[in-house]
Amino acid sequence: MPELPEVETTRRGLAPHLVGRRITGVTLRRPDLRWPIPREIKKLLPQQEILAVRRRAKYLLLDIEPGSALLHLGMSGMLRVLPASTPVGAHDHVDMVLDSGRVLRFTDPRRFGCLLWQASGTTHELLAGLGPEPLTDDFDGHYLYELSRKRKAPVKTFLMDQGIVVGVGNIYAAEALFRAGIAPTRLAGTVSRERYGRLAQAVKDILAHAIRRGGTTLRDFLNADGAPGYFEQELFVYGREGEPCKTCGRRLRGDRLGNRATAWCGHCQR
Numbered sequence: 001m002p003e004l005p006e007v008e009t010t011r012r013g014l015a016p017h018l019v020g021r022r023i024t025g026v027t028l029r030r031p032d033l034r035w036p037i038p039r040e041i042k043k044l045l046p047q048q049e050i051l052a053v054r055r056r057a058k059y060l061l062l063d064i065e066p067g068s069a070l071l072h073l074g075m076s077g078m079l080r081v082l083p084a085s086t087p088v089g090a091h092d093h094v095d096m097v098l099d100s101g102r103v104l105r106f107t108d109p110r111r112f113g114c115l116l117w118q119a120s121g122t123t124h125e126l127l128a129g130l131g132p133e134p135l136t137d138d139f140d141g142h143y144l145y146e147l148s149r150k151r152k153a154p155v156k157t158f159l160m161d162q163g164i165v166v167g168v169g170n171i172y173a174a175e176a177l178f179r180a181g182i183a184p185t186r187l188a189g190t191v192s193r194e195r196y197g198r199l200a201q202a203v204k205d206i207l208a209h210a211i212r213r214g215g216t217t218l219r220d221f222l223n224a225d226g227a228p229g230y231f232e233q234e235l236f237v238y239g240r241e242g243e244p245c246k247t248c249g250r251r252l253r254g255d256r257l258g259n260r261a262t263a264w265c266g267h268c269q270r
């Protein structure tokens, strides 16, 4: 599943091919993805210039004057800029034809992705109530500390709550907690301000690293294949239950938290 770094990498790869381009047509090969595609997409996008490509949480927003096309990649979605003559495959559901002779093509075999519409001056309900972006100054140790008081949830579940902070998926939560030395099972309300400072910094460092990695694999976005930003050999705990801790050598513990597989070191993380 694409996580925040892959979505940000996608955004950075797409933007130079889209911003300033005019959309000459929209082809919808089915009426819905995860949800019905609103009629505004077909009606309002043609002849509009793309003003910006933005990201909020794991959503991409293509800004035009009347509003934004809101895209989510779901489990298996992929966005590519291709020559307009590229043959259409079975899972190529949407094309936005550009005045550059290329198309922005949305491919999604499992159709958990979506294409929605947000009118200018409004916030789509899916974006309302989201916490801050992890890579902005709004997200830091003080913020986590203040919000976590009296919280009974495990700190990992708290960190993955999109209302607290967006885009910290299972891999990144597990790795950040290891780096900060905090056991994922510890109750969020019992973590000190200082330790939340370390955790917030670990989240930022790990996401920024993954975005840079994604960037380096993206030499030519026209051939991008959605390679994930994080390499398996860089993981300290995610997916490594029962294997030795890379720091102390002890066997990593494993459990399910909030219905997500979780591994951690009982010695390095308290």
Ligand SMILES: [Zn+2]
Pocket: 245, 246, 247, 248, 249, 250, 265, 266, 267, 268, 269
């Ligand atoms: Zn250890």
